[in-house]
Amino acid sequence: MRIAKLDGLNVHYTDEGDPNGAPIVFANSLGTDLRLWDDLVPLLPAGLRIIRYDKRGHGLTDTTPGPYSMGTLVRDAEMLLDHLGVKDALFVGLSIGGMIAQGLAVKRLDLVRALVISNSAAKIGTADMWAERVRATREDGIESMADAVLQRWFGKAFRETDAFAGWRNMLINQSVEGYAGCCSAISGTDFYTPTSGLRLPLLGIAGSEDGSTPPDLVRETIDLVPGSRFELIRGAGHLPCAEKPEEYARILNTFIKETGHV
Numbered sequence: 001m002r003i004a005k006l007d008g009l010n011v012h013y014t015d016e017g018d019p020n021g022a023p024i025v026f027a028n029s030l031g032t033d034l035r036l037w038d039d040l041v042p043l044l045p046a047g048l049r050i051i052r053y054d055k056r057g058h059g060l061t062d063t064t065p066g067p068y069s070m071g072t073l074v075r076d077a078e079m080l081l082d083h084l085g086v087k088d089a090l091f092v093g094l095s096i097g098g099m100i101a102q103g104l105a106v107k108r109l110d111l112v113r114a115l116v117i118s119n120s121a122a123k124i125g126t127a128d129m130w131a132e133r134v135r136a137t138r139e140d141g142i143e144s145m146a147d148a149v150l151q152r153w154f155g156k157a158f159r160e161t162d163a164f165a166g167w168r169n170m171l172i173n174q175s176v177e178g179y180a181g182c183c184s185a186i187s188g189t190d191f192y193t194p195t196s197g198l199r200l201p202l203l204g205i206a207g208s209e210d211g212s213t214p215p216d217l218v219r220e221t222i223d224l225v226p227g228s229r230f231e232l233i234r235g236a237g238h239l240p241c242a243e244k245p246e247e248y249a250r251i252l253n254t255f256i257k258e259t260g261h262v
């Protein structure tokens with residue numbers, strides 16, 4: 001098990017593949033841990049250094065008292081990459097992970113040479129929506145919202161597979177404080193202006209059945225950056241890397257090659 005102690009925070013991460021390869025970093029969504037990418041990683045091209053991590057309040061990373069700010073989550077990612085000596089990474093962020101990706105690219109362009117913003121946007125939801133999510137999380141528990149969240153995460157066919165129970169368990173077993181803390185970070189984030197200023201290779205990925213960040217919302221953010229590309233995965237919900245890993249890999253691997261990352 002790999003833990004990096006970053007300014008007192010124990011951050012759980014994995015560092016796989018070729019240690020001298022071009023780095024690719026994955027940041028996961030609200031309510032998931034780094035296993036989000038388990039089915040995708042074996043489909044990536046050889047020669048990459050593949051880094052995944054559990055963000056604050058999720059998985060095996062420490063939970064600190066919330067609410068969190070997006071600045072704190074971006075700083076955690078920044079400290080991890082500095083700790084690992086990573087520069088010029090291809091950074092893949094899904095949902096809140098895609099917000100962290102935008103914030104990191106704006107703050108430390110030396111760390112990020114290309115971005116994948118998956119099922120994410122410059123701004124997600126409204127302050128009222130996130131305040132209600134924080135209230136429900138704290139007062140009724142994550143499980144009280146699980147069915148609604150999972151409907152947005154996956155299409156109907158996937159919800160009938162055996163694997164679905166594992167995703168439900170991943171969601172309901174996250175820390176209440178960590179989950180609520182990250183809801184507050186999303187609520188306070190509007191990267192519309194800073195992301196508009198980014199000039200780097202950018203790929204957007206959306207799922208046609210995504211009830212959290214619908215395709216039009218993702219596309220609006222991707223279109224802020226000249227030269228960016230947008231791909232839609234049909235029949236997939238909010239977590240297409242888990243629901244349709246082969247299709248996700250085909251799109252991501254094309255981008256990896258186009259940007260000369262391997």
Ligand SMILES: O=C(O)CC1=CCC(=O)O1
Pocket residue numbers: 028029030031094095096097124149152186212238
């Ligand atoms: O829980 C959801 O609705 C999906 C989601 C929104 C932001 C995020 O990271 O996940």
